Amino acid sequence: RSVKASPVKSHAITECYPIRRSSRKTKSLIKKELADEIINAVQSKYEGDLEIVEFKDKGRGVVAKRSFTRGEYVVEYAGDLISWHEAKSRESEYALDTSVGCYMYYFNARNTNYCIDATAESDRLGRLLNHSRRTPNCLTRLVWVPTLDNPNKELPHLVIVAKRDIDQGEELTYDYGDRDKSAVEVHPWLKS
């Protein structure tokens, strides 16, 4: 907003009419505000609008306690941010215990391969969203978030956002994206 360049004092306008800010926003401003909202949400770690529900065929899952609009931040896929090298080493350890589920999320950001390992039980809920290939209502997005101790340093985070408008009470799901034939054979639910 170019308050300084305006010949009219801003307080004179706001006293008479509420400024319809949304109609004045440029696309890049809206984009920046959405990005800032996501950064704030990641830093606050707020997850109060979600609840854990036990499903007969999937184990725990996460259900929306309020509605979400398309594109809105839902939750972070929080865990340990590690290199692919470290991830492979941890995976071979996890493979020894068949009771350990799949909580490794591999991705590439700014030309570096990373993995979020959310295998360890924690109070964070992103790790509990189940998979849906056919009808996911969420999707994951990569965001770079400044660290709290050094605002000049950014780290990649995976956030889960609403793919479409979501009603209160819906189970939240996203597509894990694993199309590997042998993985689908071992985990037939990857087709669902």
Ligand SMILES: C[S@@+](CC[C@H](N)C(=O)[O-])C[C@H]1O[C@@H](n2cnc3c(N)ncnc32)[C@H](O)[C@@H]1O
């Ligand atoms: C990231 S965890 C999701 C949370 C998990 N349900 C739990 O109770 O901890 C992934 C695991 O959930 C289960 N899962 C995820 N999506 C599923 C689906 N559509 N059908 C059946 N099981 C599913 C599988 O056991 C998978 O290894």
